[in-house]
Amino acid sequence: MSDLFLGLDCSTQSLTSIIIDFSSGKVIYRDRIDFDEDLPQYNTQNGIIILDDSKIIHSYPLMWVEALEILFEKMKTTEILIHNIKAITGSGQQHGTVYLNTKFERNLKRLDANKSLVSQLKDSFSRPTSPVWMDSSTAKQCEEIREKLGGLESTIELLGSNTFERFSGPQIRKFFQEEPELYKQTSIIHLVSSFMASILLGMSASIDHGDGAGMNLMNIKTKQWEDKALEATAPYLRDILPSLTEPYNIIGLLSSYFVRKFGFNPDTQLIAWSGDNPNSLIGVGLIKKGKVAISLGTSDTYFGYLQDLYFDFKGEGHVFGAPTGDYMSLICYKNGSLARERIKDNFNLNWEKFSEILNNTPPGNKGKIMLPYFFPEIVPQVLEPHVYRFGFNENDIEGNVRGIIEAQFLSMKLHSEWIGEKPSEIYATGGASANKDILQVMANIFNTKVRMFELTESAALGAAFRAAKSYYNLNNKIKSWDEIINKFIDFQKSIVVVPDEKYIELYDDMLKLYKNYEDFILNNDEDPELKRLEFIKKYF
Ligand code: XUL
Numbered sequence: 250m251s252d253l254f255l256g257l258d259c260s261t262q263s264l265t266s267i268i269i270d271f272s273s274g275k276v277i278y279r280d281r282i283d284f285d286e287d288l289p290q291y292n293t294q295n296g297i298i299i300l301d302d303s304k305i306i307h308s309y310p311l312m313w314v315e316a317l318e319i320l321f322e323k324m325k326t327t328e329i330l331i332h333n334i335k336a337i338t339g340s341g342q343q344h345g346t347v348y349l350n351t352k353f354e355r356n357l358k359r360l361d362a363n364k365s366l367v368s369q370l371k372d373s374f375s376r377p378t379s380p381v382w383m384d385s386s387t388a389k390q391c392e393e394i395r396e397k398l399g400g401l402e403s404t405i406e407l408l409g410s411n412t413f414e415r416f417s418g419p420q421i422r423k424f425f426q427e428e429p430e431l432y433k434q435t436s437i438i439h440l441v442s443s444f445m446a447s448i449l450l451g452m453s454a455s456i457d458h459g460d461g462a463g464m465n466l467m468n469i470k471t472k473q474w475e476d477k478a479l480e481a482t483a484p485y486l487r488d489i490l491p492s493l494t495e496p497y498n499i500i501g502l503l504s505s506y507f508v509r510k511f512g513f514n515p516d517t518q519l520i521a522w523s524g525d526n527p528n529s530l531i532g533v534g535l536i537k538k539g540k541v542a543i544s545l546g547t548s549d550t551y552f553g554y555l556q557d558l559y560f561d562f563k564g565e566g567h568v569f570g571a572p573t574g575d576y577m578s579l580i581c582y583k584n585g586s587l588a589r590e591r592i593k594d595n596f597n598l599n600w601e602k603f604s605e606i607l608n609n610t611p612p613g614n615k616g617k618i619m620l621p622y623f624f625p626e627i628v629p630q631v632l633e634p635h636v637y638r639f640g641f642n643e644n645d646i647e648g649n650v651r652g653i654i655e656a657q658f659l660s661m662k663l664h665s666e667w668i669g670e671k672p673s674e675i676y677a678t679g680g681a682s683a684n685k686d687i688l689q690v691m692a693n694i695f696n697t698k699v700r701m702f703e704l705t706e707s708a709a710l711g712a713a714f715r716a717a718k719s720y721y722n723l724n725n726k727i728k729s730w731d732e733i734i735n736k737f738i739d740f741q742k743s744i745v746v747v748p749d750e751k752y753i754e755l756y757d758d759m760l761k762l763y764k765n766y767e768d769f770i771l772n773n774d775e776d777p778e779l780k781r782l783e784f785i786k787k788y789f
Pocket of ligand 1: 260261341342343344382415463524525526548550581
């Protein structure tokens with residue numbers, strides 16, 4: 250009998266599933282529920298609802314639950330031997346918080362397999378919507394918490410990150426301040442990851458150290474809730490947070506609801522869910538130093554495995570827990586795929602045409618530079634969205650297409666410098682990583698070769714690997730991470746995009762210029778127009 254493992258990924262725009270067959274080393278099933286398309290009744294756009302200008306961004310936890318049920322309904326009608334799935338875990342968009350009342354646990358315990366999850370869970374929420382990672386409405390709360398923790402440096406040393414608008418702590422504080430009555434009715438606050446795990450478990454599940462580190466509430470060294478942060482955030486918070494757990498812990502067996510309804514094995518083990526970035530770290534096989542990954546999804550992220558704790562005291566980067574029990578470094582951009590799509594849609598292009606234009610424009614973009622803050626940006630911090638263009642305007646197709654892609658990678662290169670040594674290789678993942686022309690710009694700007702794997706859903710894949718690892722550990726058939734990763738990743742087809750040495754100097758100069766423009770706009774530094782003209786003279 251084959252050993253199957255299911256990895257789920259509840260991301261911003263969709264819920265993805267991947268099943269791996271460990272015996273054959275193959276991915277045998279993939280599916281995806283798109284929130285906008287498959288659940289139109291929630292009326293989301295890109296999986297989110299914008300509640301106020303561009304800052305308050307929420308989603309519907311019930312929509313994620315409904316997607317889970319649809320996903321399993323579909324799985325049931327396939328050839329997949331659901332009964333052979335040995336263990337399940339998952340990945341959630343990070344930082345988002347789900348606010349539940351006392352009925353939640355009761356409802357989960359009494360689930361009737363003849364009824365839908367949504368009909369039985371709909372009265373479980375003290376807040377019907379969840380603020381997600383794209384929300385940037387908590388600048389005030391961030392400042393208050395940071396101040397109470399003794400300022401930037403001590404906050405980072407305590408929690409692994411500065412306070413960030415999208416992080417759970419500031420979001421919880423805002424909820425407590427603005428809706429104190431509803432806060433009082435909240436008996437448990439989950440992350441997206443632990444909420445989804447709870448549904449599968451039939452009771453409240455723990456938060457893992459990977460996702461817990463993205464809350465501004467967990468002590469990054471002890472991996473326990475940090476009293477000072479809890480106190481700085483909201484009253485009696487410790488009582489309404491789940492416990493914390495190692496990311497590889499088995500949290501229990503799958504709830505009988507899923508066994509009865511979909512034919513899962515009653516012995517199916519559940520492993521703590523984690524955030525999408527920690528899962529992706531494993532999904533691309535980053536268990537050692539030396540390489541990094543760039544994920545091009547709704548958010549663009551740059552991340553790597555960290556052996557020793559290491560902080561960005563400038564306050565832009567994060568340290569999260571890694572699924573191995575170690576740490577990972579990360580920087581995150583909000584102007585990822587939605588910003589690329591804006592440009593594509595503004596000019597009525599499809600991705601092929603977009604690539605063709607990218608390919609036909611010269612590296613350096615003839616000195617046209619964009620600061621692409623279509624949405625408030627995380628790195629560097631920009632709270633008021635605005636797209637700045639230097640040397641071109643919004644009607645210039647070529648300037649905009651190359652401008653957005655070069656800006657994204659120049660900014661990443663600039664703001665990832667704290668992570669240290671130059672990587673020997675970059676693993677590209679996420680939807681847009683399938684675009685070779687985008688990867689060529691990435692390779693040239695970082696002057697590093699870029700590898701793209703056949704499977705771009707690294708978060709769901711990483712979850713499936715984690716399920717296998719924990720299951721075999723439990724059953725005394727211990728397998729190393731290397732063994733698991735080699736079995737799947739090394740045999741996956743991949744392409745390598747090699748940097749073109751011709752552009753090393755050009756992009757070094759352009760990086761400096763890009764920094765000058767950031768400093769000009771964000772720090773009121775001198776206008777670098779003359780430097781831009783020199784750049785044009787030198788290269789074009
Ligand atoms: C990471 C972050 C995003 C979300 C959504 O800090 O905010 O990458 O996890 O994917």
